[in-house]
Amino acid sequence: MRPEYYSFYCPVKILSGKKALAGLPYEMGLLGVKKALVVTDPGVVGASLLQKLQDALIGENLAIGVVYDRTPVDSSNKACNEIAKLFHENGCDCLIALGGGSCIDSAKGANIVISEGAADLLQFQGMDRLTKPQRPLVVIPTTAGTGSEVTLVSVIKDVDRNVKMPFVSDKLYPAIAVLDPVMTLTMPPKVTAATGMDALTHACEAYIDLQKNPVSDAFALAAVKLIFENLVAATQNGKDEDARLAMANAALLAGIGFSNSMTGVVHALAHAVGAICEIPHGVANAILLPWGLDYNLGKAARPIAELAGPLGLKNPPDNDVQRARLVIQAIRDLAGRLHELSGMAITLSEAGVAESQLERIARVAIDDGACIYNPEEIAFEDAWDILKKAY
Numbered sequence: 001m002r003p004e005y006y007s008f009y010c011p012v013k014i015l016s017g018k019k020a021l022a023g024l025p026y027e028m029g030l031l032g033v034k035k036a037l038v039v040t041d042p043g044v045v046g047a048s049l050l051q052k053l054q055d056a057l058i059g060e061n062l063a064i065g066v067v068y069d070r071t072p073v074d075s076s077n078k079a080c081n082e083i084a085k086l087f088h089e090n091g092c093d094c095l096i097a098l099g100g101g102s103c104i105d106s107a108k109g110a111n112i113v114i115s116e117g118a119a120d121l122l123q124f125q126g127m128d129r130l131t132k133p134q135r136p137l138v139v140i141p142t143t144a145g146t147g148s149e150v151t152l153v154s155v156i157k158d159v160d161r162n163v164k165m166p167f168v169s170d171k172l173y174p175a176i177a178v179l180d181p182v183m184t185l186t187m188p189p190k191v192t193a194a195t196g197m198d199a200l201t202h203a204c205e206a207y208i209d210l211q212k213n214p215v216s217d218a219f220a221l222a223a224v225k226l227i228f229e230n231l232v233a234a235t236q237n238g239k240d241e242d243a244r245l246a247m248a249n250a251a252l253l254a255g256i257g258f259s260n261s262m263t264g265v266v267h268a269l270a271h272a273v274g275a276i277c278e279i280p281h282g283v284a285n286a287i288l289l290p291w292g293l294d295y296n297l298g299k300a301a302r303p304i305a306e307l308a309g310p311l312g313l314k315n316p317p318d319n320d321v322q323r324a325r326l327v328i329q330a331i332r333d334l335a336g337r338l339h340e341l342s343g344m345a346i347t348l349s350e351a352g353v354a355e356s357q358l359e360r361i362a363r364v365a366i367d368d369g370a371c372i373y374n375p376e377e378i379a380f381e382d383a384w385d386i387l388k389k390a391y
Contacts, residue, residue, distance in 0.1 A: 009152075009170060010256050010260070011173050013027065015027065015179065016180075019180065025057060027138075031176075033094035036065060036094050037083065037094070038095075038096045039096070039107040040071060041100075042069055049098060050098060075154070075156050076106075079106050080121045081110075084114045087114050095107045095137045097149075097174075098142065100141065101198075112130060114135055115133065116132055121156065125165045127168040129169065132171075136176075138174065140178045141183065141248065143195040144244070146251065147199060147254050147256070150259065153166060153167070153259065154167040164275045177252065179248040185238060185244060188238070192238060193235045193286070193339075195251070196231040196235070197283075197334075197344075198281060198285050199223060200223075201263075201267070202254035202257065202258040203250075205267060209264045211260075212303070216257045216258075217261075220258075221307075224307055224311065228311050228334065234247050262370065263373065264296070269362075271364075276361055277353045279351050283344065286335050287335075288386070289331060290331050293324075305324040348390050358391065366380050366383050
C-alpha cells in the first residue's frame with residue numbers, strides 16, 4: 001500500500017550501546033540543564049539502577065534535585081500532579097525518567113502539568129491539547145517494550161474513573177533516549193517476555209494499521225526481525241548483553257513506528273484489560289495479539305503475510321491468507337515458548353481476568369482511540385468475541 005500522503009516525525013536524540021549511559025552528562029550539558037527530577041519506582045531503586053545513574057553524573061556540573069520513587073504500576077493522574085509539585089518545590093529544570101513504561105508516562109504527564117502551568121493533568125487529555133514547549137526530558141528505559149522513549153504518547157490512568165486516558169502531542173517527545181543494556185540486565189524472565197511481546201505488538205499493529213506508511217513500515221519490520229531473533233535468548237539468559245541491547249533497540253524501533261502509524265484493536269482491548277483488571281500491558285498484548293491479527297485477516301491479510309520474512313518463516317505459501325495464518329501461528333508459538341521459559345500468561349483466564357469482566361472490557365475498548373486506526377471496524381460484539389476467544 002502506497003499512501004497518497006503521510007507525515008513522519010521523531011525528534012528524539014538516541015544514545016544506544018554498551019556504556020551509552022556515560023554519554024548522558026555531555027548531552028545534558030548541551031541541553032543547558034543542571035538539576036533533574038528523577039521519576040522511578042521501588043523496583044528500579046532496589047535493583048541499584050538509580051545508583052548507576054547517580055554514578056554517571058558524579059563529577060559533572062549536574063545534580064539530582066529530587067527523586068520520585070513511588071510511581072505506580074499504572075501511571076496515574078494523581079502521581080503526575082505529585083511529581084509536578086515536587087519539581088517546583090525543588091527548583092528543578094529537567095526530568096529524567098528511569099524505569100519502564102509507567103515511569104516514562106508519569107514523567108511525560110508531570111511535564112505537561114509543569115510546562116503548561118496547570119493545576120490538573122486531566123484537562124489536557126486527548127490529541128494536540130498542549131500549547132507550550134515541554135521541559136527537557138531524558139528517558140532511560142529499564143525494560144524493552146513500551147518504546148515510550150521515542151513516542152508522542154502518554155497513557156495515564158484516571159484513578160477516580162478507573163480508565164486509561166491518552167495524551168498525544170508532538171510536544172511530548174523526549175529530548176534524549178539512552179539505551180544501555182546494563183539498565184535492563186535485572187529484568188526477570190516474565191517481565192522480559194511480556195515487555196518483548198509488547199514491542200512485538202507495537203511493531204505488528206504499526207505495520208497493518210490504516211495510517212501505516214513506508215517509513216513507519218521500515219521501523220516496524222526491523223523491530224519484528226530483532227524481536228524474533230533475540231527475545232527468547234534474552235528471556236533464557238538475562239545477562240546476555242547483546243540480546244538485551246537488541247531488544248532495547250527493537251522496542252525503540254517499534255515505538256518510532258507506531259508513534260507515526262498508531263495502533264489498533266489489540267491495544268484498545270489491552271488498555272481496557274489493564275484499566276479494569278490491572279493486568280500488565282505487555283501481558284495483555286501478548287495474549288491478545290494473535291486474536292487481533294486473526295480478526296483483521298479480512299482486510300489486512302497481505303501486510304500480515306509480509307511479516308513472514310522478518311519472522312524467518314521458510315518457504316511460506318504464495319497465498320496471502322495462508323501465509324498470514326502461518327505468521328499468526330508463529331506468534332502463538334513464540335508466546336507459547338515464552339510461557340514455558342517464564343510463566344508468562346497466554347490466556348486472559350490465566351492472567352487472572354474473570355469471565356464476568358469481559359463484557360465491561362469490550363464496552364470500554366470500543367471507545368478507545370486506537371480503534372480508529374484498525375483495518376476492520378470494531379463493534380461491541382466484535383470486541384467481546386475476541387476477548388472470549390482469548391479467554
